[in-house]
Amino acid sequence: MNKITKSELIEVLSGRLGHLPAKDVELAVKTILEQMSNSLSSGRRIEIRGFGSFSLHYRPPRMGRNPKTGESVALSGKYVPHFKPGKDLRERVNDGYQKELERAD
């Protein structure tokens, strides 16, 4: 599958924001991601219209096992980040896929 990394995303954004120094775009992307991480790690949801929302899901405590010794260990409950894609993102991704399928026919 094709992929794009954070630094490639920064390049794309810099290309589209010609009036801003690349360094500023890089700092901005880092700031956005830092704000999002801070929000979730303090238990606060993120809602980006048309893109999606991030929230926390609770995983209850369970008994686990140390794979090396086979010993049982009690694992406490924890929260994990969860993303729910928004309507526009869902539709655009699926429309792109349907076009790929048509081309393949």
Add this chain to the structure above:
Amino acid sequence: MALTKAELAEALFDELGLNKREAKELVDLFFEEIKNALADGTQVKLSGFGNFDLRDKNRRPGRNPKTGEEIPISARRVVTFRPGQKLKTRVEAYAGTRE
């Protein structure tokens, strides 16, 4: 209250000194370009935060729960998010302080 694009733009204004118009434009474009990549079938990897992956689902049989009528669910592509180790660890730490 949830974190929104308006507040992200505010942070770029406060912390980086971008003007309000630039800050808003940048935040809009950030999410727009991630969407463009995903719509184009491209996975997005944001180290430290997480990866937006794509999964292709086969066509499968479905049913209208009201009428019981059989309707096939067409093949589709969906976005999934896999949080990175750093984000997972930070979020777990939050749960710890809550107990």
